Amino acid sequence: MPELPEVETIRRELEREAVGKRIKSVEVHGTRTVRRQTKKAFIAKLEGTKITAVSRRGKYLVLKLDSGDVLLIHLRMSGQLRRATPKEPVAKHTHVIITFTQGGQLRFVDPRTFGELFVTAKDELTAEVPELAELGFDPVEDPISWTTFGQQLMSRQMKLKAFLTDQTIIAGLGNIYADEILFAAGLRYDRQTDSLSTQEIRRLYRAVVETLHEAIKYGGSTLDDEQYVDLNGKPGEFQEHHKVYNREKLPCYRCRRATISKAKFGGRSTYFCEVCQV
């Protein structure tokens, strides 16, 4: 489900909703959501702490705690964070419930159970969270220059879509936004990274940054299955602005001649215009 714009939308809401609140109690159901530490340890590290800040690295939410630890949340394919009150019925697939001393709750709901929550400490020497060390730059939080971006492209031999979705190079892009970015840049998903001209590099980098900012403005993308919703259960609106994703056989908005093609790349669907992307 969620890529950078959806996670950023949730981050902004959490900043208003969770920062300054103290965790009174934590419930964990099932064995898959909290899996790299015991439930007991996870709960013990959370209860009694106050959330002091919410940041994001790529698709990870980073909740800073006044204990010095951080709560990391990754939604993977179907994870949702939902605001609730204790009286509200607990939805199916609710795996974690955090209750604040003020009375509100934050619930983690995840049908496919790929999502994950864990509490970890920052490295004392680097002040970094070791789990995030492998991530590449975040194009919204931590943009780089287009020339540095170009050096990264030129130093590899891979296809553009693989480059864009490699979290160790760029953190936060997934299947939807990679396709939208490549369309905005007029580049095919299977172009080799080291084949781009200077102008194409600039266009691609600009498309990365602009597409993400635009998507954040619209609260991210929600597909037909409504798997992505924000803290209040509200879907995003950027899907209405998709130019290629999920538009197979529909006319291309740019050239108006071709229809959008669908191909398989890396085991997943890729949407593009044969005419506008070269």
Place this chain on the structure above:
DNA sequence: CGATCTACCTGATGGC
């Protein structure tokens, strides 16, 4: 080392 595949799950959808 890099590229490619498979597995991890539930649920929606479509063909027969």
Place this chain on the structure above:
DNA sequence: TGCCATCAGGTAGATC
């Protein structure tokens, strides 16, 4: 109706 195959926003880990 039901049964089966396919597909879905992601990524770790095995394999080549």
